[in-house]
Amino acid sequence: MDRLFLQQVLATALRRGGTFAEVFVEDRENTSLSLRDGSIEDAARGRVCGAGVRVFDGLRCIYCYTAGTDRAQLLACAERAAAAVTDTRSGALDVVLGERIPANLHPIAQLPASVHSARKAQKAREIYHAAKSYSPEITQAIVSYSDSDQRVTIANSEGLLVRDRRVYTRVRVSAVASNGTENQSGTRAPGAMMGFELFDQRVDPEQIGREAAKTAVTMLHAPACPAGIMPVVIDGGFGGVIFHEACGHSLEATSVSRDMSEFCGKLGRQIAAPCVTAIDDGTLPGEWGSTNIDDEGMPTNRLVLIENGILKNYMIDRLGGLRMGMAPTGSGRRQSYAFAPTSRMRNTYIAAGTDDEAEMIATMGDGLYARRMGGGSVNPATGEFNFAVEEGYLVRGGRIDSPVRGASLIGRGGEVLMKIDRVGREMTMEQGMCGSISGSVPVNVGQPMIRVSSITVGGK
Amino acid sequence: MEFDAFVSALFARAKAEGIERAEVYYASGDSLRVRVRDQKIEDYTVSTRAGLSLRGVCGGRMGYASTEALDEAAVDLLVQGVRETAALIDAPEEQDIFPGSPAYAKVEQHAVKADPQALIDRAMEMERQMQGEGLQVDDSMTQLTGGVLRIVNTYGLNLRHEDGAAFAMASLVARRGERTADGFAFDWGADLAALDTGDIARRAVQTARFMLDAAPVPSGEYDVIFRREAMADLLETFAGIFSAENAQRRLSLLAGRVGETIAAPCVTIVDDPLLPGGPATCAFDAEGVATYAKPVVEGGVLKTLLHNRSTARKDGVASTGNASRAGYSAPVRVSPTNFFFRPGELSLEALMAQMGEGLVITDVSGLHAGANPLSGDFSLLSKGFLVRDGKPAQPVEQITVAGNFYDLLKGVRAVADDLKLYPGGVGGTSVWAGKLSVAGK
Structure with a gap:
């Protein structure tokens, strides 16, 4: 998404007036896996991409968004935003963008796309087995793994142009303890703004599986709390x-x-x-x-x-x-x-x-x-x-x-x-x-x- | 790329890459929303969304991939995504996509015409009706939505459903000294003309004024009626207990209990995907299976769990047409459609008169935290009013109502005649639930 085109989008959005315009372009890839009864049941990859154009008309906010990011779609979106501007006195603004590079405070060591899905599935399995083997009262453990790699471009009529990349990885385990007539659950769901290094630096699959199971078993044997x-x-x-x-x-x-x-x-x-x-x-x-x-x-x-x-x-x-x-x-x-x-x-x-x-x-x-x-x-x-x-x-x-x-x-x-x-x-x-x-x-x-x-x- | 051309290109590539059978699930949605404050438009949002997912069978396993961009690169991403994710599945069973049902019911298709000016006018009008003494209007919102759902597969199945709705919502705050109380009301309908915004404004104002005098009641056991909106929230939260998928995973205590009495004789719970004008009305489910109406609980007896094709195969029964996907990119699960307690004979007023003394709960909060669908336990921040001598008495807030949904079903004393369906499909009927534990002052 080049600078000149983004300028054109912003100029289009402010064509009939308005005091501020912004465009947010997003392209994100996700992987998700879920595991039940010890088997991977669902695995999916997805791509979310689209853009939103925001125009301020005084204190009024107009927001138009569209799935897809081809040029025609984005310009049409800016046109629809412009059409909703009511205060046309301010007239069109000139937009000149200058790109700024933000400091990267959260460097990523292992991008999700660089890690084979089978390794991601393996982490989910380890968590499952840790939870399940904690106690025979653990009848089920639901484990999910998800990662996402989001790239954004943000530009506004004050000349700002900035890009960012956000990578997230998270796992979730919900362990269920049951005695046949009652169920109780325990959950752990650690995550970080990190890639697969999450498992080297922050998350021990064994430990979170066990902890979730422990909560569930403890609560199964607990009476109701008095009010x-x-x-x-x-x-x-x-x-x-x-x-x-x-x-x-x-x-x-x-x-x-x-x-x-x-x-x-x-x-x-x-x-x-x-x-x-x-x-x-x-x-x-x-x-x-x-x-x-x-x-x-x-x-x-x-x-x-x-x-x-x-x-x-x-x-x-x-x-x-x-x-x-x-x-x-x-x-x-x-x-x-x-x-x-x-x-x-x-x-x-x-x-x-x-x-x-x-x-x-x-x-x-x-x-x-x-x-x-x-x-x-x-x-x-x-x-x-x-x-x-x-x-x-x-x-x-x-x-x-x-x-x-x-x-x-x-x-x-x-x-x-x-x-x-x-x-x-x-x-x-x-x-x-x-x-x-x-x-x-x-x-x-x-x-x-x-x-x-x-x-x-x-x-x- | 245009939809049909994209799907043809996609199926051709899938076949070439060893994906034996494939299905496209496509959902698009348009929305126009206006929020008004102080007789000015505060927020105006226009959206167009569409997404497509490919499910495909590769070596007997099902892979999923999805995209919002329909371009040449997306064809590759989808096909590679399906191959890669299929390879991860440890499916113990043969998975397949559905060739199609012999026949589908005719249901109304409903396209909504966007009229921005009418939408703005109605939001303005609703706000004017709310502006009054001692009240601070927070929001007056109107919205139109429309969407198309398509399922196309390599067996030649090609299904399409189009639907739309209009919404209006009013919220405000009443203040007196340090006291604040909020009032909120909303409604929905097939189009703007079907909405009574005057009534929505009136209800929001009434609630806020009434709740200004609210206080907790002493802790103890109370007879409780859940008014229909609160009952719909409870039913929606615990609807998963009727899912065969949850039962098979031992996440529902209804596993193996079809044919048993699980509720009071006055309880009949219906799943009706063909209900005319229902928010979840559709002739096919997310796998393309033809849908039909059925009681899930009848006279207190559990008649069936809800199934998709996979759970039905495991239980050796037929799918009940309740396959669902939470969005175009979500996996196939099970959920109810238009789902509600079948209304009884008595009005809410008559129910209160029978109860005599107790509480009517009009609002429950924090269901995602205070209700546990696994155990059935709930302990919820609630609002409502006391009932004395069968009549509404003073308003109540800052209490929790605690119980267990499985026990609640068995303890139902009566179901009122005031069924209302809410967006998403779950309906509410006021229910006299019997004695529940209340924490207050």
Whole structure:
């Protein structure tokens, strides 16, 4: 996709007016495999390619996208965007593009296309066997492997032209333990912005298979969690989903710029307990939520969201920034060309604190220790969130007593942030796919072990 | 390249490369969406998407590859992709594509005409109806979608289905002091004319105003009615338990239970792919098998699981025409079509009157996390209202309702007469589920 042609596309999009135009061209190859009952059942290769043209007409956003990237399709797409411009007073803009080369913070050692599919299948098999051999109660393990190699070209009417390549590799195992009348499951799903070197550097197939199986078996023998309001200790890693849901989404311009967040107008104010510092960082090498540039072409960075409880920054995309009168923060992301970008999280975590993990539990009295969290969701307008506890334990008199299943945590983000009274010393992260209006994007969640002084626990 | 020419070139190359039999599955979709705020268009999105996948049998194994570009390079990528992925499969069974059913039902084909101005006008009008005292409109959205599905194979089968729909959605927030409550409503229909945007706006406003006074109830056991939209969410989340594929993999506790009573006698659950005007209505499934209507549960008895050709072969039965693909690039799985509790005799009001005291749940959140289709367990953030003396009383929020879907089926006291089908095909009927565990204050 050459410079002169992209200039022509942008000029076409602004032919009748408009204040800004952008083109996003994507070509992505995927491989996916899934394994059940020890056999590879599905294997597929796919190619996603298309382009989207975005025009701002004041604060109005016009987005047209098309599958396929031949020249005629792309120009037709720009024409359709131009046709929807209503404010034609601004007149046509001249566009001159100058290409910029972004720093590559996440070099790839083994590109997916360079690795034979049989080796990918082998990793899935190893995970399966590790899970299955953990216990005779493991009746099934579903393992999937996926990789993707995405090339993007982004150009806009301010002269930006930038290209990027994003390579992701991930595996997922869901182990099922059953006693014939009841099923419980345990899941692990590690991934990284890496190629096949994922398995040399980050992921031990044996270990994740075993861990998933262990959760499933533990929960099969656990009684239901009692319901009520109680103190909860949430472990590191995927426990960070509490911050992601309870607070992260409400700090995105997607909700803040529309006055639809409980944290609107609270910059510089205390929104969390003083022991809480939270970061959104796209620069961490090879991490699942990392970026070189965002999907609007802006270089990535490390953004402090909350420092010692004080709200420091929102996560802002270009359009959100226009609406809020603030600068974008490199947070514009999208699943694919089929979505206009909006403000999204990257690797978002509560930073390490100074509290002792053993003390946290010893002094909590009766409550819940959430060793592994499942997913959750939030309504940013009201701050109401919910999430599932995948592996939980009742704590009685400051001692971990017995595993419990089926617990969920609910509350309002603003309230729970103020109730965090302990933050442990070692931060760990895990991987997730985060859904919002610009689709599903890879993110890390993370935190050290934390304690919330009281929260509503749903159970039976 | 034009579709027919592309498919001919593709099949010719596939044959030359040793792919014995092949099938093309093609899906295209167009969409036009308008979002209005403060009587200005905030977002205007036009899209054209199309994708094609090739499934082919190579040495008795099935490979898959897909593309969005229909060019010469794509022919190569598809054929090589099928060969490479087929080689990975450890299929214990002979896999094949489907030559075709003897006959297909006639269902309505429905092309949607895009009228951008009408779409904008309706979104504007809906927003004007929402603007009122103490309310902050978040979004007024209208959308038209249309799509074509085609299955063409080397046996000469050539199937086509065209469908489209219109959607409208309203959301807003009511505030009073520190309290905020949101209201959300939507509807869909065959075209814009079929949508009552006035009613959508009214429902969103009513919900937000009503929920301003919401509070948790004390924790305990409550008699619970799931109103139809919440029941549709629950049924959709747990629909997989009726899949033979899940049963064969021991991921459903309904494995081996066809013919047994699994639900209360008042429960009949229907899968009807031929329902006129249904969102998932189509005369053929994702493998090209002719579809038909059937009860899955009748009078509480499990009559059948849902099958595609592969699961049917394993169980020694015929496919129920429930092969599905989540998108053009996805593998063939099993899912229901238009799927719902058959409505009963009583209105929701009559159901509340019979219940006397309890909770009506109107909204459940976080189903992807708080509901476990494997175990049937759910523990869900819920909203709704208390029922006292058989009548709606105060609104309720910040509670979880917990239970187990398998137990819920057995405990159903009554099913209301208010069936509504939602996009995707799952329908909701208000259901009096009996006693469930509630965590509140």
